Amino acid sequence: MTPDTHGRLPASFTVPGTSSFWEFLAAHDPSLLPGRTLPPGEVTGALHGTTIVALAFDGGIVMAGDRRATAGPTIASHHIEKVFPADEYSAVGIAGTAGLAIELVRLFQLELEHYEKIEGTLLSLDGKANRLATMIRGSLGLAMQGLAVVPVFGGYDLDRKAGRIFSYDVTGGRYEETDFHAVGSGSAFARGSLKKLWWPGMSAEDAVKAAVHALVDAADDDSATGGPDTTRRIWPVVATVTGAGYLRVPDARLAGTVAEIEAMRRVTEPGGGDPR
Amino acid sequence: MTMPFYVSPEQLMKDRADYARKGIARGRSVVVLAYDDGIAFATENPSRALHKISEIYDRIAFAAVGKYNEFENLRVAGVRYADLRGYSYDRTDVSARALANAYAQTLGTVFTTESKPLEVELVVAEVGRTADEDQIYRLSYDGSVADERGTVVMGGQAEALSERVAADWRPGMPLAEAVQLAVRVLGTQPGGEDRVLEPAQLEVAVLDRTRPRRAFRRLAAPQLVDLLGVATEQPADPPSAS
Numbered sequence: 001m002t003p004d005t006h007g008r009l010p011a012s013f014t015v016p017g018t019s020s021f022w023e024f025l026a027a028h029d030p031s032l033l034p035g036r037t038l039p040p041g042e043v044t045g046a047l048h049g050t051t052i053v054a055l056a057f058d059g060g061i062v063m064a065g066d067r068r069a070t071a072g073p074t075i076a077s078h079h080i081e082k083v084f085p086a087d088e089y090s091a092v093g094i095a096g097t098a099g100l101a102i103e104l105v106r107l108f109q110l111e112l113e114h115y116e117k118i119e120g121t122l123l124s125l126d127g128k129a130n131r132l133a134t135m136i137r138g139s140l141g142l143a144m145q146g147l148a149v150v151p152v153f154g155g156y157d158l159d160r161k162a163g164r165i166f167s168y169d170v171t172g173g174r175y176e177e178t179d180f181h182a183v184g185s186g187s188a189f190a191r192g193s194l195k196k197l198w199w200p201g202m203s204a205e206d207a208v209k210a211a212v213h214a215l216v217d218a219a220d221d222d223s224a225t226g227g228p229d230t231t232r233r234i235w236p237v238v239a240t241v242t243g244a245g246y247l248r249v250p251d252a253r254l255a256g257t258v259a260e261i262e263a264m265r266r267v268t269e270p271g272g273g274d275p276r
Numbered sequence: 277m278t279m280p281f282y283v284s285p286e287q288l289m290k291d292r293a294d295y296a297r298k299g300i301a302r303g304r305s306v307v308v309l310a311y312d313d314g315i316a317f318a319t320e321n322p323s324r325a326l327h328k329i330s331e332i333y334d335r336i337a338f339a340a341v342g343k344y345n346e347f348e349n350l351r352v353a354g355v356r357y358a359d360l361r362g363y364s365y366d367r368t369d370v371s372a373r374a375l376a377n378a379y380a381q382t383l384g385t386v387f388t389t390e391s392k393p394l395e396v397e398l399v400v401a402e403v404g405r406t407a408d409e410d411q412i413y414r415l416s417y418d419g420s421v422a423d424e425r426g427t428v429v430m431g432g433q434a435e436a437l438s439e440r441v442a443a444d445w446r447p448g449m450p451l452a453e454a455v456q457l458a459v460r461v462l463g464t465q466p467g468g469e470d471r472v473l474e475p476a477q478l479e480v481a482v483l484d485r486t487r488p489r490r491a492f493r494r495l496a497a498p499q500l501v502d503l504l505g506v507a508t509e510q511p512a513d514p515p516s517a518s
Contacts (some may be wrong), residue, residue: 106363
């Protein structure tokens with residue numbers, strides 16, 4: 001952001017050829033790209049975000065994330081949000097080093113909006129997924145220092161008229177998932193849960209319930225994943241993406257869903273095994 | 277070897293200004309009007325892909341007349357400028373005033389230092405929470421900036437058209453009336469009969485203050501038919517027939 005002596009817009013602003021904000025930033029001022037200036041060595045005390053689940057239903061996808069962030073053994077936040085709208089027709093959820101992940105999401109949202117404004121059209125869903133892969137690959141150096149960011153991306157494909165989900169690895173590998181996916185420390189438990197709860201052609205309502213149920217199961221077994229907090233009334237972030245766009249499920253509805261799931265799980269007989 | 281002719285700076289600037297003005301006057305006009313819920317932009321433009329009116333940021337839009345390649349370049353620079361500012365600071369820190377200044381410096385520098393001035397005229401507009409907070413800046417080829425209230429007309433026959441707009445415009449018009457006025461004015465021909473422009477020939481967009489984040493919205497032909505349809509039902513309304 002250093003205009004020349006006349007105050008004229010810098011030359012990099014008027015160079016034609018790219019519709020990508022990421023590429024513009026890399027040419028104009030690479031120091032603004034996240035994580036490029038980090039020195040080598042261990043970073044301690046950074047926040048970690050945990051479990052995100054995504055599943056496809058008939059006509060769209062559901063993405064849900066718990067609200068906990070941890071710094072080592074400490075719970076650093078009870079209400080962090082890890083599922084975001086990437087644009088009108090897609091959602092991105094992130095697990096891993098929270099500071100970098102949130103910055104990456106901000107840049108990804110901007111990247112899609114920037115393209116839309118410059119070109120006058122939306123990127124295809126595959127185009128968006130590939131763009132995210134490139135950005136993940138750009139922070140591979142950070143991943144090797146233990147600051148990995150692993151997203152899950154999903155959206156409504158306006159050409160195919162269906163919901164699609166993409167998973168990633170730290171090297172920027174992009175893999176399409178046909179049914180469901182989970183990332184983060186509680187993902188193994190969430191995936192196990194979804195294996196039993198998901199079926200092809202399920203409705204949006206069932207999918208929302210399955211997503212919350214999977215997060216409850218993950219929170220049950222993973223200390224870094226937070227379950228629905230009925231004391232503080234903090235519910236997971238749950239969003240659907242359909243032909244109507246990105247829509248966050250309201251808290252009032254989630255409270256009902258959580259109550260239903262808890263009623264299902266509640267032990268009715270005296271617990272704790274036989275008293276000795 | 278021949279000696280270069282001496283040209284006085286006054287003459288040089290005048291020649292450049294004439295050159296730029298001629299280029300701008302060749303193009304179709306753009307009308308910008310404030311209405312009750314925002315700011316409307318309209319121009320005659322049969323192309324669906326090469327826009328003269330565009331979104332810059334959440335509450336900011338851009339309209340231009342003149343040479344397409346030159347204002348397109350400025351538009352892209354404006355989107356980059358706004359997105360970079362919003363990314364470095366916050367979305368609320370991007371203002372039309374700062375962008376208008378950056379454009380003014382760019383246009384002014386090109387006008388005085390380069391061999392050819394930019395043959396463009398721009399409007400940068402930002403919609404506020406209320407009509408009083410709306411900002412409309414008009415930028416000329418030489419970098420001069422004007423802070424306009426309510427209406428702007430740029431391009432060929434701008435003066436004649438802006439008189440007609442000023443005669444009929446009033447603050448707080450509903451959108452349909454504002455668009456009808458703009459389209460009526462765009463159809464005016466000097467010394468000829470007024471043309472009736474079809475929705476397919478028009479490019480119309482609004483900055484709508486009631487929309488949550490991104491206020492910019494294009495009005496496609498079907499929406500224009502609805503908005504203009506009212507006009508055909510109320511004929512015999514020649515406000516300033518010339």
